[in-house]
Each structure stands twice: as structure tokens, then as C-alpha cells.
Amino acid sequence: MKQFFIFFPIIALISLSSCRDDFELEPSFGELEFSQDTVYLDTVFTNIASSTYKVKVYNKSNQDIRIPTIQLNRGEDSNFRLNVDGVAGKRINDINILARDSIFVFVEVTADIEALSQNQLSFLYTDQINFDSGSNRQQIELVTLIQDAHFLYPERFADGSTETLSLGIDAEGEEIQIDGFILDDEYLTFTNQKPYVIYGFAGVPSGRTLNIEAGARIHFHDNSGIIVSNGASMKANGSLSSDTDLLENEIIFEGDRLEPEFSDVPGQWAAIWLTEGSTGHEFNYVTIKNSTVGILMDSNDGSSDPTLKIKNTQIYNSANVGLLARTGFIDAENVVINNSGQSSLNLSLGGQYNFRHCTFTNYWRSGFRQFPAVLIENNLQVGETLFVSDLDVNFSNCIIYGNESIELLLNESDEAEFNYKFQNTLLRFNDFNNQFADNELYNFENSDLFENVILNETPEFLNTEENQMIIGEDSAANGMGDQTTANLVPFDILGKNRIQSPDLGAYQSTQFEE
Incomplete structure (x- = not known):
């Protein structure tokens, strides 16, 4: 083993x-x-x-x-x-x-x-x-x-057992194992020549980097995924596509069922797991769909640079969470997350985060959900133990919206720092029952916390059921972007220039066809 x-x-x-x-x-x-x-x-x-x-x-x-x-x-x-x-x-x-x-x-x-x-x-x-x-x-x-495809899977031994990866030790001192295998040198670069089909968890070994080239297609079987170990890195760098349907240059992670009826079914595979101590991750022009968790990030690598730089990336149809970070260090721009069984974005147990021109929405219709589109916490309750860690998060020129009245929840423990700011952000927060009326965390008049925030106005998305989060010409997000932030992210996720009149979110507005 x-x-x-x-x-x-x-x-x-x-x-x-x-x-x-x-x-x-x-x-x-x-x-x-x-x-x-x-x-x-x-x-x-x-x-x-x-x-x-x-x-x-x-x-x-x-x-x-x-x-x-x-x-x-x-x-x-x-x-x-x-x-x-x-x-x-x-x-x-x-x-x-x-x-x-x-x-x-x-x-x-x-x-x-x-x-x-x-x-x-x-x-x-x-x-x-x-x-x-x-x-x-x-x-x-x-x-x-x-x-044709590359098929990657755990080795099966003569006694009928299957190769496993150890996930550590549980509370009773027992080893936790999962079907999986270590990627060898031949498969530390995924090309776009033919798809990859992964069974079990493909592990990136410590000190090595999994490089994924533009146009690559990675498919996962049930309960499969990628695990990046301590000291290892994952760099998935696609490029802008000319065809928004084919996404020929985009890197796509999805399940291994190719039939149309499976094209938008959540929970077909597990997750991309960036474990504690993994480092230098890059995602650019990537689509992640139909997983349980799109990206799971455990802790930062302790450096002064973001552990994960994520740009021009879409995460859709996650059975649980689109992007889940525990004490992560993330720098993000032009990121779109929609349709999650719990939260689209969950920043848990603190961390450092910067989100510029991102669209975090949740129009989940596959059942009841009890969490908002964006959940931000500086603590994590595990059994009877409460873990805390300092939080510092900034949203600028973003959209946070969905089909529930309140799509932002701030969960603070006073045992750790809880620093946040929303600047030039369109936010859905209809507190009909005045549940948060006296909670200073949601004091939208406090410009140190909420600056130029637009509450509860219509973003006018093209088609939320089809994960088409482009905004229309009548969107309340039009022309409301902060210019300094737009200068840092001069093109939207489709390559459209936003310098002259920046809109909020990952997309510049467009005229919808009637």
C-alpha cells in the first residue's frame, strides 16, 4: 500500500x-x-x-x-x-x-x-x-x-485488494484509507491530445507539480478526484476560447458520464483537494462541474504569496460547495460559481482572501438548502471543539445573489480577528424578519465594511438554470464598478474590455437576443 x-x-x-x-x-x-x-x-x-x-x-x-x-x-x-x-x-x-x-x-x-x-x-x-x-x-x-482516453486507476493486487492512499489517523487512532494512487512522472502533465478518465483519487506527490495544458479534458468516475499533497502543486492553465459552447481552450473537469442527461447532474465525482501544505496552485480558464465539492482547500502554505491564484474559472452544479477554503490564502478574479447544494463559496476557519470581479450566486433547485450563496467564518466547530483562525477578506466589483432572500452569512467568533470589506458589490440581503437588524456585522451604513454596496436590485442574469450568469443591459450592476479594481482586471471572463465602464461581476453586460 x-x-x-x-x-x-x-x-x-x-x-x-x-x-x-x-x-x-x-x-x-x-x-x-x-x-x-x-x-x-x-x-x-x-x-x-x-x-x-x-x-x-x-x-x-x-x-x-x-x-x-x-x-x-x-x-x-x-x-x-x-x-x-x-x-x-x-x-x-x-x-x-x-x-x-x-x-x-x-x-x-x-x-x-x-x-x-x-x-x-x-x-x-x-x-x-x-x-x-x-x-x-x-x-x-x-x-x-x-x-479513446487515458485511464488512470489504482493498482489491483493478486489478493484482490486495491491500492489505497492514507488520509491520516482518525480520532480512535485508526488509519483512514481511500482508493487511490500516486501519479508517476508520465502523468504529471495532462495534455489536450485525448481525455483523461480517473478512477479513485489521483495523488500528486510531495515536491512535484501536476501541470494541465489548455484544452485538456479530465473526467472522474464516481467518488474520484485529485489530491495534491503537502509540498506539491497543481497548475491548470487554460486560455480564452473563441467558441463559448465548445470552450476549446478551456480546461474542463467533469464526470465520466457523457450522455446529455448527465451534463448538469451534481455529485458525480468528489473534489479537487488542495491539502494543507500544498503550494503554488494556479487555475486559469477552467471549468469545474458536477462534483461534490469543486475545490477543497485546506490551509495556506505559510508564504507571503497566495497559495491559490484562480482566474477566469467557472464552478457549477456542486452537490455541496463550489469553493470551500479552510484557512486558505486565495487571490481570485473573474470567478463564477453557481448552483450548489449548500454554499457556492464557503470561507471557513479564517484565512486571507481577495475577490475581484467575481460572481457568486446560488439558484439551487434540486432541494432545500440551508446555507447562503456566500458563507464566511473565522471558526469551525468539530464535535465539541471550536477551532478559530484570523480572517481577512475583501470583495470588490462582485455580485453575490441567488434565489433565497439572504445570500450572505457572516459567522464570527470573537476569539479571532474577523476583518472583511465589500466594495462596489451587488448583494442580495432581504432581512424581511429583521433577524439581523441589530447585528453590527450587517451594518450596511458602515462604509468601513460596506462601501458603495447595492442591495437587492436585479442583476438580470441570462439564464440561471443553465448557469449562464452573463448580465443584461438593464442590470443594476452596469457601470457600477470601482475603476481601480477594473484596472487590475481589465478584461472580463470572455475577454471583453471593461476599462471604460466597468460592470460588477465576472461579465460585462450584453444585449440579450429576444
Whole structure:
């Protein structure tokens, strides 16, 4: 076991709804109808099974029929698989459908790109499902794209055990282990040549740096992630893309399910974990989506420079928190975080933070949430023990908003420093019940704490459900930015110049199409 001391088929199912005794007495003459004549199975990684897709097959005649054969055109060599009425195979015989009834066809695929194509990173693989033969034959086309990838995973040993990383010792003195592995030299640089698929936690060893090049795609299996150890670094430096849909130069971290229905599902993988003592992290033009926690940062490295510099980065659909920092040291600009099960930004147990032209919002609709978009604390309660640490945080030219009345919560312990300032920031804080009326932490008239703050006016986002946090021309954030801050961040996250009339948040306003 390697030590790593840190915290913490296609199966097609055709189910019969009816049957008959004798197909030959009432042949179909090729008159079946289908809910679709082509099944497009979404892109899958080589040797990884797809989701199940279904087609409905109708017998709209007044006669019961029997289909002599349902089979794949490629026969036993096909990478598609069928299961008809509970029977698996490439060819299934004698399937019955009652008059004006139907059956369902479910389809899956698994394919090895190396066996199909030489030196191609992706390959379009096709087949057909044949219903009957000869002049009565009808077909449903099957199409899928097989994509090659680097697969990184823990070693499996002869005794059946799996390589693990040690996360330290628990309160009872027991070692905490997790499925994971140490990245070797070959994989300390992720390129954009083909995607990376990670199983378990990929550990960056002490004293080394994981470099991720512009345009790289990193996919995680369930309960997987990246852990950067004490003394190690992670540098993910993408660049501005010309296509805002393809994001061809952006670095993207997401789950390994490529089907559209998984494109915005939170909690598909664990986190990028920057552990205590890790150092010199850089994120630029990065998208992190569908994790449990987007970035988890434990403590700063003790230097005078930020431990994490994060720019032009988007974090969406986190099951818990988008960016969670415990005593972190972060310098951030043009960062957008939305749609988190708890908080989009949680600064916990103090730390040092500067946020310029950032958009922190939370329009979570997948259930109840009890935390605001931004939660700031100089303490952390663990069991009966309260840990405290000094806090110093500044927000300038930012937007803090969401679908709850109060989207900012300040949790102070008087046992440590609690210093904060919001300057030129659009903030949602509707204290309808006067819960915080006498709390000086929320004295918005105190210019030492809140300077040029805009309360509860509409930011006019393009589409919060689709994580499109661009603001419109009628946004209350337009032209309200501090010029000095804008000079430090002269371009928005899309590369648009903001010097002449800086807006709040990561985006300069635009005219929405009607």
C-alpha cells in the first residue's frame, strides 16, 4: 500500500407486452413501425459501457404477429448487445406482438477503439437491428462515437485488494484509507491530445507539480478526484476560447458520464483537494462541474504569496460547495460559481482572501438548502471543539445573489480577528424578519465594511438554470464598478474590455437576443 498522508453492456432489452401463437398464419409483411429509425447512442469512452437506450416497436395491425428473428447485422462480431424478452444474445428468435400492441427495445454498446481503428482518437461505430429477413426485413440503425482516453486507476493486487492512499489517523487512532494512487512522472502533465478518465483519487506527490495544458479534458468516475499533497502543486492553465459552447481552450473537469442527461447532474465525482501544505496552485480558464465539492482547500502554505491564484474559472452544479477554503490564502478574479447544494463559496476557519470581479450566486433547485450563496467564518466547530483562525477578506466589483432572500452569512467568533470589506458589490440581503437588524456585522451604513454596496436590485442574469450568469443591459450592476479594481482586471471572463465602464461581476453586460 502506498502511503499518502493527507486529511481526508450495449444491453438491449425487448420486453413483450403480449404474444401470439403462430406468426406464419399472420405474417407482418414488414409493416412494423418504430418510435425512431435511428438510435444515436451518445459518445462513450473505449471499453466503457454506454447507458441504455430504448426504441418502441409497434404492431399497428389488427392481427397478432410473430417475428422470426431479431438480430444485429454484424452478428456475433457486433459490439452492440441485445436482450429480448429476458433472453440475451446477438440473435433472438420468435418474438410475438399482439395486435395493436408494442414492445420496447433497449440498446447498449461497449467497444474497443484499438480493435476498430488504427491511431484514431475517436471512431464512429455503426450497426443495425434487423427485424425478420428477406423481403420482410426492417432495420433500426445504431450509431455511436467511441472515444479513446487515458485511464488512470489504482493498482489491483493478486489478493484482490486495491491500492489505497492514507488520509491520516482518525480520532480512535485508526488509519483512514481511500482508493487511490500516486501519479508517476508520465502523468504529471495532462495534455489536450485525448481525455483523461480517473478512477479513485489521483495523488500528486510531495515536491512535484501536476501541470494541465489548455484544452485538456479530465473526467472522474464516481467518488474520484485529485489530491495534491503537502509540498506539491497543481497548475491548470487554460486560455480564452473563441467558441463559448465548445470552450476549446478551456480546461474542463467533469464526470465520466457523457450522455446529455448527465451534463448538469451534481455529485458525480468528489473534489479537487488542495491539502494543507500544498503550494503554488494556479487555475486559469477552467471549468469545474458536477462534483461534490469543486475545490477543497485546506490551509495556506505559510508564504507571503497566495497559495491559490484562480482566474477566469467557472464552478457549477456542486452537490455541496463550489469553493470551500479552510484557512486558505486565495487571490481570485473573474470567478463564477453557481448552483450548489449548500454554499457556492464557503470561507471557513479564517484565512486571507481577495475577490475581484467575481460572481457568486446560488439558484439551487434540486432541494432545500440551508446555507447562503456566500458563507464566511473565522471558526469551525468539530464535535465539541471550536477551532478559530484570523480572517481577512475583501470583495470588490462582485455580485453575490441567488434565489433565497439572504445570500450572505457572516459567522464570527470573537476569539479571532474577523476583518472583511465589500466594495462596489451587488448583494442580495432581504432581512424581511429583521433577524439581523441589530447585528453590527450587517451594518450596511458602515462604509468601513460596506462601501458603495447595492442591495437587492436585479442583476438580470441570462439564464440561471443553465448557469449562464452573463448580465443584461438593464442590470443594476452596469457601470457600477470601482475603476481601480477594473484596472487590475481589465478584461472580463470572455475577454471583453471593461476599462471604460466597468460592470460588477465576472461579465460585462450584453444585449440579450429576444
